[in-house]
Amino acid sequence: MTLNWKIIFVLVFFLPAPFFCGFSAEDKNDGEYSYMKKIIKTDEEWKRHLTPEQFAITRQKGTEAAFCGMMHDSKKPGIYYCVCCALPLFTSKQKFTSGTGWPSFFSPYNEKHINTRIDTGHGMTRTEVLCARCDAHLGHVFSDGPKPTGLRYCINSDALSFMQDSSLAEKDTGIKRATFGAGCFWHVEADFAKIKGVLSVSSGFMGGKVQFPSYEEVCTGKTGHAEVVHLEFDPKQVTYEQLLDAFWKLHDPTTLNKQGADVGSQYRSVIFFHDKDQEKSANESKEKMDKSGTFKSKIVTEVHSATEFYRAEDYHQRYAEKHPGVCGL
Template sequence: MSNTISKPENPYYSNTDTSKLNVSNAEWKKILSPDLYAVAREADTERAFTGTMWNDETKGTYYCATCGYKLFESNQKFTSSCGWPSFFEQENKESIVFKLDKSYGMIRTEALCGRCDSHLGHLFNDGPEPTGKRYCMNAISLDFVPNVDPKKSSTSLATITLGGGCYWCVEAVYDNLKGVQSVVSGYAGGRTKNPSYEEVCSGTTGHAEVVQITYDPTQTNTDEIFKVFFTVHDPTTLNRQGADVGTQYRSVIFYTNEKEKQEAKNVIAALQSAQVYDSPVVTTIEPLTQFYKAEEYHQDYYNNNKNQPYCKMVIQPKIEKFEKLFKKRLKNQN
């Protein structure tokens, strides 16, 4: 079925079942990620301008991230300066229910999923015509599925290029992320054309070791890719990752258009504002002028050299950290 999403790890999730759910918070806590649980079941509020959903104009359908209930269509959405995804109308009168909220010394109208009663956000009377309403939603409470053009025989793929130290490490992590079609190790950001590994290692070319990630936007997105990126490497150490030192090991996001550039700026600003790290983030944001594929023996290096000391001591711990934190997003999860 088009324009739907599947979550095998969540037995209550369905884009077609409209029957009312009565599930305990204890049960939801076993199923939902900690961040989603905090918002959906404890009425937490995520930081404004989180991700890109608040100003994304892609056409599609918005579902409850907890139970899969259809909440909004993109033609009911508008870009609000508040920094949260905003809608002027709900899908139908049952899709969202309301409750008086007197928390934090304010009187507000809480918006809840009509199927599972999970917290979505709040309803305000300062929206655009024709309703004058503003459904102010937490992005994490929503699943978005873009419309599929039936005339297209295959999904359009997207690419992004990142540098987070040795490309062997970064490639090995993203190879296991659901939605990623391929990861190619290479070089970018320097002056030398068609550089060799030895030239890049000299630190004189200006190139960084990078990976170019090709992914299916219907299965993952830049928000998740950035989240993985800033989890598995240290963005606060200038021109180094552990024992790997030099400008070729710098933390860098390469963009190909203004949208990607702004997304990168937003995620770094959010990390700084939330003081996620004890030291400032030094990740650079640079235009991608040319990507050069690395030598063949660098491709899929970890899988081909798992018994090498570097793979065991440096790469394997990064993979284990990724698998622990993103266990529900691994390719081998059914």
């Protein structure tokens, strides 16, 4: 056996599998969240996507003034994400009124999504809470919370991003969900947000094989995700069929994996249905549009059952509103 073959033999049979997969053993977790790649950026990179207040808190361990944060007394049903990397951290079901002036939770969305460490700053010894994916400083955890955990995760509002999710409400609200992919989600989100009866719109990803993908990962076209907008709507004000009509009008459903200058499978035209009624309506609407002659070419829109929705980073939310003139809006 020559030296070269000896080297190959050692590489193949003795190095751990993560060496060949492009991520370390720490990036690969057990159980449901089997893959969550660590996100590491420079301060300058974080500053490009965070407000000065968000940067001061999450990257420099600042603390917002009590009772001043937007989320400390919010009662809306939904999910609280890391403002830096969009990892889900807490839900409204775990939130309680602590009277301290900061959003308070008795447990996290998933214990694997947060890290803790001892903080001896400011002459005190406390337990700091950090995002497990990007190491953002979130706040601190104390042992004076309610049952069943007895813990109080005291979190800065500016470290969080919120998405309404009516399925987490205490009672059935009658609110429905819809998910569409029609190219770059910036303009799609803005268009759907204008429709009366659409209660919330979030930009994100669906239909891929990687859990908790970042925008940069999706842009490679290798994760299998499509850029989508995830809606909550009131069917008493707008029907699913009306949303489908809007969907056909705001993009070209005849171009495969392409919308305008944006090219790649992440820009594909796709409808993700959430129940059998939506599946039926989507297919019937697609067939009707194909036969109508509205488009010169055949519609290539995919129709699939909805899978896990992964919210995009906070700087993508309401992007057109924050950057007037983008996408021709």
